[in-house]
Amino acid sequence: MSDKASLAVLLCNLGTPEEPTPAGVRRFLKPFLSDPRVVEVPRPIWMLILHAFILPFRPKPVAEGYKGIWKEYGGSPLRKITQSQVEKLQQQVSENSVLVDYAFTYGTPGLAEQITHYRDKAERILILPLYPQYSCSTTAAIYDQISKYNLGQRDVADVYVIKDYYRQALYRKALAESVDAFWQKYGRGDHLLMSYHGVPQAYADKGDPYYQQCLDTSANLAADMHLSEGEHTVSFQSRLGKALWLQPYTDVTVRELAAKGVKTLDVICPSFSVDCLETLEEITEENGEYFAEAGGKTLRLIPCLNDSASHIDMMAAIIAPFVDVQATGQK
Structure with missing residues (x-):
């Protein structure tokens, strides 16, 4: 044996x-x-x-x-x-x-x-x-x-x-529970932004299913949280270089949401399983500054699922x- x-x-x-x-x-x-x-x-x-x-x-x-x-x-x-x-x-x-x-x-x-x-x-x-x-x-x-x-x-x-x-039932459950737990503890913001790591648009054009899987993930989360279309937005972050990447871009979107009157913006990053530079620094610090400069008050990061x-x-x-x-x- x-x-x-x-x-x-x-x-x-x-x-x-x-x-x-x-x-x-x-x-x-x-x-x-x-x-x-x-x-x-x-x-x-x-x-x-x-x-x-x-x-x-x-x-x-x-x-x-x-x-x-x-x-x-x-x-x-x-x-x-x-x-x-x-x-x-x-x-x-x-x-x-x-x-x-x-x-x-x-x-x-x-x-x-x-x-x-x-x-x-x-x-x-x-x-x-x-x-x-x-x-x-x-x-x-x-x-x-x-x-x-x-x-x-x-x-x-x-x-x-x-x-x-991304279609796994317990993944959907964990994602929804993380949003719910955050809102239970800190109150619900004016809008929920679902920010995914970006990839070049050319990858999707050539058959990479990532973009559609991100959209499906967001649709599932919105359904599980009973969010209407106007209560959430999907965006893509971390682009590198001058090529066209998946859109809308997160840094552009946070400014647009602030300009529309959103004061408290909650951001979740469903493509990240662990908090890291792209969530803790890029979202909280960089995009938090963009949001404030455009008239927003508070950008809040909903932690990744982590441990x-x-x-x-x-x-x-x-x-x-x-x-x-x-x-x-x-x-």
Whole structure:
């Protein structure tokens, strides 16, 4: 009888710098922005832009943003919250011979490193990307890394990936509960903005389902919260460069909502499973300033699902079928 666990679950997120310094940010951005899944500009042109104009200059201002949120959390919030997710999920599934850990697509611990480690400890490995909506620029990069890893193996690793889970009932429940809990505690704002990480419009035009999945997520949340059409808006943040990205843009939308008389704007970021630079700094600080400058009073960030009980329950439900299949000896 094998002394291996039946299953190893790796919660996979994009990653975080090792330290909030220009050098630390540069080391993180280089592999991230070099990935052709992330930026589809022809390689020679993009490598010139990346090494001549982005890596020499962008890390310094980005590091300042990281410093602010790291000071509040005593380290990388994405890493700390992810570690808490691992601990809580492990407690919930500990009786089922399941090991839980995390991996980053960029940074440490890397995906290949964790697959190497856990293939000797478990019969199978399940990757749960913490991206509710699939995109070629996020989840597909995970598939690529697994394929690259297995290309170098005579005995390939038995790895499975959850492609998306935006339609999962407990995800919908957790998202609605997070909004409701925030409103119960702080009162309801004048408007709810659902801000998603953006991707270039060209990706959607070529078949990436991300945009439609974001719209479906928002429609589900609006229905679950009984919101009318005028009570919520969908937008897309974090655009890079001058190309057309998914619209409407968040920074434009917050100004427009303020101009229309919205004084208290609540913002939720359903494509992010863990609070990070893009939520804590970009939304709260940058877009909070844009909103105030345009006449708004208060922009309030509704926290990501993070390590909430409902989020951990959702994760446990997603991995449950894989545990059940392993228990019956099937593949």
